[in-house]
Amino acid sequence: MGLFGRRAPAPARTDAEERPQADPENAHGASRLWSDGFGRVGTRSLQVLAVIAIIAVFGYVGTRLTLVVIPVLIALVLAAAISPLVSFLRRHGWPSLLATWVSLLALVALLSAIVWLVVRAVADQWDELGQQALDGFDSLQTYVQDLPFDFTGDQIASVRDAAVNLLQSDTFGSGAIAGVSQTADFIAGFFIMTVVLFFFLKDGPAMWEFLLRPFEGHRYERGQRVGAATVSTLGGYVRGTAIVALVDAVGIGIGLAIVGVPLVIPLSVLVFLLAFIPLVGATLAGIIAALVTLVAVGPVEALIVVAIVVAVNQLEGDFLQPIVMGRTLRLHPLVILFALTAGTVLAGITGAVLAVPVAASIWRAIQVWDGPDLPARFARQKREETV
Numbered sequence: 384m385g386l387f388g389r390r391a392p393a394p395a396r397t398d399a400e401e402r403p404q405a406d407p408e409n410a411h412g413a414s415r416l417w418s419d420g421f422g423r424v425g426t427r428s429l430q431v432l433a434v435i436a437i438i439a440v441f442g443y444v445g446t447r448l449t450l451v452v453i454p455v456l457i458a459l460v461l462a463a464a465i466s467p468l469v470s471f472l473r474r475h476g477w478p479s480l481l482a483t484w485v486s487l488l489a490l491v492a493l494l495s496a497i498v499w500l501v502v503r504a505v506a507d508q509w510d511e512l513g514q515q516a517l518d519g520f521d522s523l524q525t526y527v528q529d530l531p532f533d534f535t536g537d538q539i540a541s542v543r544d545a546a547v548n549l550l551q552s553d554t555f556g557s558g559a560i561a562g563v564s565q566t567a568d569f570i571a572g573f574f575i576m577t578v579v580l581f582f583f584l585k586d587g588p589a590m591w592e593f594l595l596r597p598f599e600g601h602r603y604e605r606g607q608r609v610g611a612a613t614v615s616t617l618g619g620y621v622r623g624t625a626i627v628a629l630v631d632a633v634g635i636g637i638g639l640a641i642v643g644v645p646l647v648i649p650l651s652v653l654v655f656l657l658a659f660i661p662l663v664g665a666t667l668a669g670i671i672a673a674l675v676t677l678v679a680v681g682p683v684e685a686l687i688v689v690a691i692v693v694a695v696n697q698l699e700g701d702f703l704q705p706i707v708m709g710r711t712l713r714l715h716p717l718v719i720l721f722a723l724t725a726g727t728v729l730a731g732i733t734g735a736v737l738a739v740p741v742a743a744s745i746w747r748a749i750q751v752w753d754g755p756d757l758p759a760r761f762a763r764q765k766r767e768e769t770v
Contacts, residue, residue: 454576462583463617483585623707628658638691
């Protein structure tokens with residue numbers, strides 16, 4: 384071919400040839416980096432951290448908006464407790480609005496009567512009860528000084544000082560400004576709770592159906608099961624706990640009266656109120672009753688009161704609670720303790736009361752996640768679990 388002869392055109396290079404070829408060893412190494420044991424642990428760790436971050440954000444927002452969140456939760460629990468009455472009235476031909484008003488007024492009247500009775504029976508003796516309990520700490524300090532245990536009186540004294548500081552803090556309204564602020568917050572929260580409770584009773588099922596609009600098929604059926612299970616669990620917990628608390632208060636109150644302990648009515652009321660806090664409530668009520676007995680009557684009678692409290696609580700735990708509560712509160716005591724701790728840290732006494740029914744309702748929702756008797760996959764028993 385001559386110097387000026389035309390060369391044959393070079394074949395066109397495809398896009399694949401233009402792009403640099405990926406190194407198969409590097410690609411395989413990158414995929415293997417996330418597919419081995421450490422990679423899977425890293426992936427799961429990132430997912431867990433993301434879930435924890437979301438929960439932390441919701442928890443922070445909830446603690447900043449307690450004036451709204453707490454009344455709404457209380458309204459939800461109360462609505463679940465008295466929803467059977469509303470349904471009963473509607474089934475018997477009552478208009479929805481009338482049934483809602485009658486149920487709401489009946490609940491308000493019941494709560495008002497309980498508060499009025501407690502105030503009338505306890506107000507004049509509450510300070511004396513607190514002083515008797517604190518004196519009981521002093522007496523206990525005297526008794527334990529000579530015991531052959533590594534348990535000093537200074538430890539009891541520190542507990543007593545903590546209790547005194549708590550009773551004298553602004554939390555109990557010792558400051559005028561704090562008292563006014565707490566009163567205003569209580570009135571605002573009570574108003575919000577009442578309004579939300581009314582609409583939960585009147586339009587609760589319609590609200591839940593509205594929230595389920597995006598779902599169809601088995602997802603919609605799952606939403607219906609979760610809603611029904613949550614309402615049933617919350618309502619059963621409140622009604623069952625009230626019955627158990629009443630039995631505890633009456634039983635322990637009769638025992639205190641037989642022993643001859645003063646302040647029987649305030650102590651019985653305290654037992655009833657603390658019974659709404661699982662695990663620790665009954666123990667705390669028993670300690671206070673024993674301390675008051677120790678000061679007012681004597682050490683032998685205080686031991687008798689401890690035996691009475693233990694017997695009543697044992698009867699409640701082994702016989703009454705399984706019958707009254709049924710499947711409502713099938714939670715491990717360690718789960719209940721964690722829920723109580725978290726609720727107390729986030730919202731004080733109110734959080735301690737609400738934490739356990741919320742945890743129970745979440746667990747019940749998991750139990751019906753894939754069917755009426757079919758838990759979510761991760762919660763199913765996959766093998767025989769024996770210890």
